[in-house]
Amino acid sequence: MGSTSTLQPRTPAPARIPGQPLVCWLEECSKDSVPLVGGKCSSLGELINAGVRVPPGFALTTQGFRSFLSVGGLDREIAHLTHDIDVDDMDALERASAHVRSVIESQPFTTELEDTVAECYRKLSVRCGVPAVPVAVRSSATAEDLPDASFAGQQDTYLWIRGVDGVLDRMRRCMSSLYTARAIAYRKQRGYGDEQVAISVGIQKMANAYTAGVMFTIHPANGDRSVIVIDSNFGFGESVVSGEVTPDHFVVNKVTLDIIDRTISRKEVCCTVDPKTQQSQTIEVPHERQTVQSLIDDEITELAWMGKQIEMHYGRPMDIEWAVDKNLPSGGNIFILQARPETVWSSRPRPAAAARSGSAMDYILTSMLAGKKVS
């Protein structure tokens, strides 16, 4: 586990560290902010500071989270509820989890915290020029994206939330996601106290996505570092991430940025906002649009260029979520929603392709003897 420095077992966390903010803007975060705002938000801050186009937003910090829990002895109540739990008793775990989560979700924010969040949300709406700007509310765990990070809890995401009350409500739900039955059991088994883990919540302007999806700066199928692979579908990226549809698939040459392969799939559903109810929902894609390419060639090239910049910034292949905003003009409408290091190929040792001596002659001979398989 990579972040033991931030998780010293059995060392009670102080209720509030002086000088640490309850909330902070994403642009104030960087890759070193994981203990304060979790992996997701710190990575967004890092991207913003690297000059990448990321929708603006703010985070309830782990400090804010602890402050929320410390009011009225909520933290002690949770400790009590989970103290003697038998991790092998699934029913007991589920009961305890449900109890803890309902306690958290019904706990009001302090006036100070509520005012702080409301003020940030108001400023965000002003910044975006949209009243009650739609936001995505996401949990941002301090140890997510690490190989055995499942103790961080469920990664909750709430899309297209408008208005302070809705935001506060989803923030509570994100915080409570730290207490799923599975997460409680995992921490018990590993000997971590509940009081030692913290969660941050990101509140980020939601791109009104015409098209969205994921992008790898390495070929996920063959580990080729010279290409960028993009999967896209109409609407929010959730339909791609969740595997609900077979997305359009593009392979772009990373060196020259030309599209070297494309597969346009039949995309039967997409995830978008209902303009009447202002709720995010999965809808059927109109029949005539199902086989239309969901991302135009110029966008593919621009997106791949952005992917290349992000990879250069991090110095390693990346796994990126992105969206194209339908309300903005081209050239400024592609947003990066998330970027994390690619883990599958990067951790796999690969044999050298070179012949033993490295001479051209040896390679030619070895290859001739092996025969050349062509596809």
Place this chain on the structure above:
Amino acid sequence: MKFPVPHDVKAKTIPGTEGWERMYPYQYQFVTDDPVRNQYEKEMFWFYDGLHYPEPLYPFDTIWDEAWYLALSQYNNRIFMVPPVRGVDHRIINGYVYISPVPVKDPEEIGSRVPHFMERAGHYYKNWDDLEAKWKVKMEATIRELEKLEIPRLADMEDLSVVTGALGESKGYHLLKNYDDLINLGIKCWQYHFEFLNLGYAAYVFFLDFVQKLFPSIPAQRVTQMISGIDVIMYQPDEELKKLAHLAVELHVDEIVNSSPEWTSVEAALKNSPRGTQWLTSLNLSREPWFNVSTGTGWFHHDRSWNDAMNIPLTGIQTYIQKIRKGESIERPMEQVRAERDRITAEYRCLIEKDEDRKQFDELLGCAKTVFPYVENHLFYVEHWFHSVFWNKMREVAAVMKEHGVIADVEDVWLMRRDEIKQALWDIVTAWATGVAPRGTQTWPKEVEWRKGVMAKFKEWNAPPAIGTAPEVIQEPFTIVLWGVTNKSLADWAAVQEVKDPDSITELKGFAGSPGVIEGRARVCRTVGEVGQLQQGEILVAPTTSPSWAPAFAKIGACVTDVGGVMSHAAIVCREYGMPAVVGTGHATKIIKTGMLLRVDGSTGAITIAR
């Protein structure tokens, strides 16, 4: 993938061509009366060599097929001892050449060939530049010898000098001997042709193979781009046209040069002015050797050189003059080509993770760059310069045959095999010596007429791209790069074969030869003679292209070919001009018609026809 049985294909003789087999050497036939050979033929995979032979082969033109059948195979199998590959076997059906790479199957034998290969091929790779310099000397001497070779006419009375000089030999004997010399020079030239070529291709192929191992999704065109921008003489004829276009503008004779599509009238007009004469002097300097470039591939008697068909280089010069007048650049953007080559090479190199792989990359890239000039330049020496001179020498032989009534027209000679010509010359010289009529005057004209009818029927025949038993994988490296034969292309070819109505096809696949996407109108040009019809921005659709097509590339928006891999002429030139190319489509010239609206994606190899 299912392909027809060769013997079944051959058995369906086109009515009226019965007996066509005698037009070609006997060993080229698929056989049914020899069970062992028949079985071997069935088990092998034969593909139609459309790269070299877009049309059925004339009996005489079979000479170059025999020449490379021998030369390629001997260098692989008997000289360099390439461990897993022997030669490439040949057959002919209805005038179309089918070839089949022959593998070494016994692992022990492969192993025993290894040390010899390392020693022999190693010697060439190690001393490449020195040996290549020697090759040029040998090759130029061979061409000079050919140029000097005399084809004597047979006089009624031999010159007195035969007596006074006590020569002891007649012109009849010299005719026989010099015909043999002519043929032998041709065969020798092809011996040299393959001296470096197999190794050159191997170096290139395995560089490609290595880079594709590191980057499985890299398009082959990007690998060839890493060895682009190296000066090769194959582009020199086109450079000469540009030079002459500039000179015409400088000397203010451009009006005259552009005054007519007919060279003879342009030349006559130029001779009337001192500046025109000055320009003609420069032209004549360019003509030797550069206008020996063939208007085709050089493989066929009907591929006349620029020197033979001056209207063609004239059209090229005129195109360039028009561009210069419009203020457009006609230079190949070599600086950009090299800068982009260096940029992408460096970027790919940076993406290599392991030090030993980076070292191997450097070694193989260096080797590929060393062999590249030969791989391109030999074409000018052999297929263009030598062949252009050779065809005209053969026309001199034919003139003698016509004089003696064995053939009715000089161009009839191509319907005879080279050994039949030797027999006919014997017939002629013995009859000449004896003072009687050659027997051939009664037999050959009839046979030639019949063969013309057969050739016309052969041209109508649709040669299947592949016959025999397809292997699981294609392993012979030359086959892949040169002929563009891979599992994928074969599957694409097989798929097109299955389509009953070619007018319904809207998608064609080929090799991504040069990146970029463009839409435009198609112009199908079967020969370089038709490129004059090209309009600015049209998409050229051709069986294949060669250096004499170069001026066409200044006009077009993209290029599509039937045959060729990423190293083919069309792909290389398009990459330099930065325009899309899809090569090795198999059937583009048959499916696409002039005027059709096409979308050519040179990055993926896809062509879409708007119907």
